Amino acid sequence: MLLALVIGVCFGGVAVIVLLDNPNLTWVAPAAASVAIPLVILWRVGKSLGGVRQPSAEQVRQRLDANGGALARVDSVRRTGTTVNDRHLCELTLTVDPPGEDAYATSTRMLIDPIELATFQPGRVLTVARIKPGHPDVWIVRQPDAAWQNKMSTDGPYIPAAEHVRHQPSDPATAVAGLGGRQLISSGPKGRGLRIAAYLVLAIAGAAIIVVPNASEFQAVVEYGDAADDFVFGPRQTEAVDALVAEVGSTEFVSLTFHDGFVTADAVSAPGAVTIDSFMFRWGSADRTGPATIQPEDPAEAIFDVTVLDASIIPALAEQARQLTGVAEPTSYLVIVDRDATFGSSELSIQISLNDDYYSGHVIFDAVGDVISMWGDVPGSPAAGE
Numbered sequence: 001m002l003l004a005l006v007i008g009v010c011f012g013g014v015a016v017i018v019l020l021d022n023p024n025l026t027w028v029a030p031a032a033a034s035v036a037i038p039l040v041i042l043w044r045v046g047k048s049l050g051g052v053r054q055p056s057a058e059q060v061r062q063r064l065d066a067n068g069g070a071l072a073r074v075d076s077v078r079r080t081g082t083t084v085n086d087r088h089l090c091e092l093t094l095t096v097d098p099p100g101e102d103a104y105a106t107s108t109r110m111l112i113d114p115i116e117l118a119t120f121q122p123g124r125v126l127t128v129a130r131i132k133p134g135h136p137d138v139w140i141v142r143q144p145d146a147a148w149q150n151k152m153s154t155d156g157p158y159i160p161a162a163e164h165v166r167h168q169p170s171d172p173a174t175a176v177a178g179l180g181g182r183q184l185i186s187s188g189p190k191g192r193g194l195r196i197a198a199y200l201v202l203a204i205a206g207a208a209i210i211v212v213p214n215a216s217e218f219q220a221v222v223e224y225g226d227a228a229d230d231f232v233f234g235p236r237q238t239e240a241v242d243a244l245v246a247e248v249g250s251t252e253f254v255s256l257t258f259h260d261g262f263v264t265a266d267a268v269s270a271p272g273a274v275t276i277d278s279f280m281f282r283w284g285s286a287d288r289t290g291p292a293t294i295q296p297e298d299p300a301e302a303i304f305d306v307t308v309l310d311a312s313i314i315p316a317l318a319e320q321a322r323q324l325t326g327v328a329e330p331t332s333y334l335v336i337v338d339r340d341a342t343f344g345s346s347e348l349s350i351q352i353s354l355n356d357d358y359y360s361g362h363v364i365f366d367a368v369g370d371v372i373s374m375w376g377d378v379p380g381s382p383a384a385g386e
Contacts, residue, residue: 004202054111060139064129070098071151072128072138073159075105077120087111092120095162096128096138097155103165106136125156136168229283231258232318232333232352237311240281245306247279247286253306254296255338258314266292267306274299304339304348313369318352324374325361326381327354 055063072094082089090112097103108128112120120126120140127148128138141148231237240263245251254266254276262282269277269291276292276299296302314335322328336351349372350365361376361383376383 004199004206055139057142060129060141063131063139064127064141067130067133068098069127069129069141069144069148070096070138071155071159072096072126072140073156073162074120074122074124074126075162076122077117080109084111087113088117090120092140093162094126094128094138095159095165096136097159098130103160104136104168105162105165106138106168106170108138108140108170110140125152125159127152135171137170229262230260231263231281231314232260232335233315235312235315237263237314240286241306241309241311243281243286244279247288248277251306252303254292254299254302254304255336256306256309256311257337258335260333268299268303302339308348308367309337309350310367314350317350317363317365317369318354320371321352321354321361321363321374324363324371324381325354325359325376325383326378327356327359327361327376329356330354331356 074092075095076093078091078093080089080091088111089109091107091109093105093107095103095105127141127144129141131137131139144152228234228236231240237258240258241256244253244256244263244265244267248265248267250268250271252268252271254268257264262280265279265281266276267279269275276295278289278292280287280289318333318335322330333352333354336353337348338351339348348367350367350369352363352365354361359376359378361374361378361381363374363383364372366372374383375385378384
């Protein structure tokens with residue numbers, strides 16, 4: 001079951017990486033593999049050790065008295081490859097012939113000492129105890145009493161041939177219960193449906209561990225498609241700014257830069273502070289990345305209140321910049337919002353830069369979207385002044 005949970009986590013991580021293009025979760029697959037591989041090994045070892053826990057002679061006698069016994073012919077014997085204290089764990093295929101019931105074929109596992117191998121060769125007739133009434137599972141009686149020994153010699157030759165009886169697979173859960181244990185979900189055929197359902201639930205839960213924290217990003221991908229992570233031409237600028245304000249803890253910003261894939265910001269390191277930190281919004285969350293590389297000489301002149309910016313107008317301004325510059329299919333672009341006096345004003349400005357393989361263009365808007373200035377090198381474009 002733990003393996004199903006791990007597999008779910010792995011699939012959730014792959015979904016986030018592939019659908020959201022989020023490399024932060026590339027650790028999930030190796031981590032899941034480091035857990036899954038030992039689990040698979042343990043599962044295989046556990047499977048190979050099935051039947052190692054053997055009933056005591058008293059337990060076999062109690063089942064023989066309570067549920068009745070039967071004669072059984074050994075049809076085949078196979079070593080599983082597991083050895084415990086020099087005894088081989090073997091799987092025996094039996095044809096069981098219960099009194100008053102139809103004969104059936106089943107299998108059981110038991111530890112056999114090498115000196116006992118002759119006793120369990122194909123064709124030998126044994127006495128078995130029914131572990132549970134109505135179930136095919138049996139335990140072999142190693143030392144039957146005289147009455148059963150007599151039946152083995154007189155009735156053994158009349159056990160039907162294996163090809164003429166129905167096959168009833170054994171249920172490990174029955175053997176576990178007979179030994180005084182209990183499985184949460186049966187590992188036999190009767191528990192297969194419940195087992196599959198449990199595995200699916202756990203796999204879904206594992207995927208949810210990774211997917212749920214990224215639910216908003218999946219919703220954005222469903223709603224906006226490829227534009228979900230484009231913060232210039234896409235529709236999520238306001239969401240990014242709100243997340244950055246929440247992370248900063250203040251609306252005092254020095255700059256905002258919108259990229260195709262993420263948004264960066266320089267803002268006060270704490271409310272009322274004059275030191276500046278850098279922040280990034282990406283994959284649905286905002287994080288502080290550390291002190292800003294460039295600290296403004298006069299913070300009072302650089303800081304602006306980000307609430308004066310209506311970030312939702314940026315996609316329309318970007319489309320307008322594309323028309324004005326003539327860079328119709330830009331291969332790279334960004335939008336910078338700040339109070340940069342370089343362009344002749346200390347008021348808030350929105351600077352949009354577009355580039356393709358041959359040309360570039362720039363348009364500066366004020367906070368409400370009016371063009372302040374523009375330039376570019378696409379022949380015949382308004383920005384080129386031709």
